[in-house]
Amino acid sequence: MIKLSSKNPLNVRMAPTLGAQIAARILPGTAIVADKIVEGDDFRGNPHWYQIDGSQQAASALTPFKNGNAAQNPLFVWAGGLEFVDAIAPAISPATSTNTQQRPDGTIKPLDVTGLQSVFGTFNYTEGTSGSIQIDSAWIHSNIVAYSHAAVNKNRPFDVHQKAKAYFDLVFNEIQAQGLQDGILEFGGCWVPRHICHDPAKALSSHSWGVAVDLNVSWNGYGRQPAPAGSIGSVLELVPIFNKYGFAWGGHFGGKSIDPMHFELALLHIP
Ligand SMILES: [Zn+2]
Known part of the structure; x- marks a missing residue:
């Protein structure tokens, strides 16, 4: 599990594609956690997207967008917009x-x-x-x-x-x-x-x-x-x-x- 943050407002989508419905946004300075990276639409030469579980995020991490449900799973964020903050201790057995x-x-x-x-x-x-x-x-x-x-x-x-x-x-x-x-x-x-x-x-x-x-x-x-x-x-x-x-x-x-x-x-x- 890693902690990530964004310097700019970032869309959180229902699928790892640029046209997918936006469920929520990450505002600058807030951190999210992710544990999986998937391939999706290429944006600026980077096709990687973080798959996140909306229900596992801190309460202030995701801001719902319009009628979107920020607490659903899975959700996707383009990896190029996120910066590494820390590797969180994993759920080791x-x-x-x-x-x-x-x-x-x-x-x-x-x-x-x-x-x-x-x-x-x-x-x-x-x-x-x-x-x-x-x-x-x-x-x-x-x-x-x-x-x-x-x-x-x-x-x-x-x-x-x-x-x-x-x-x-x-x-x-x-x-x-x-x-x-x-x-x-x-x-x-x-x-x-x-x-x-x-x-x-x-x-x-x-x-x-x-x-x-x-x-x-x-x-x-x-x-x-x-x-x-x-x-x-x-x-x-x-x-x-x-x-x-x-x-x-x-x-x-x-x-x-x-x-x-x-x-x-x-x-x-x-x-
Ligand atoms: Zn070594």
């Missing part, structure tokens, strides 16, 4: 909720190095060049496996932790089921044994365990705000899906550490 740590706002916290070690194992390593590390080959042999999925990296295999495989399947299967796979334009890597930011002074990155993926790097650089909802390269529609299965999102990392391309498995226990 009780199982995921009790198996992850959350911040006060409900977003999922990543595991620290101790947590990563306890869930995915401890390895010996030597320092490499430019913040990379070389992991003991016996650990690699027993933990890192090839993985592929049609929704990511053009179905080409990449290396992941064997315990993470089933969770990547859950995420990418759902991304496909929701028709969002075409929004994954770049795969920036998963298992990359290294320190955070390739800085030897920093802790080991979760990429060292093969439990994190970087997506759409070009539009979601480290330390930068995520690409806006509805724009090319945006990963915002993927956040609720990753969260649902226990992945933390780098877009929820605070301040300068924000890393919107990054999703990492954060379950406290994996059988």
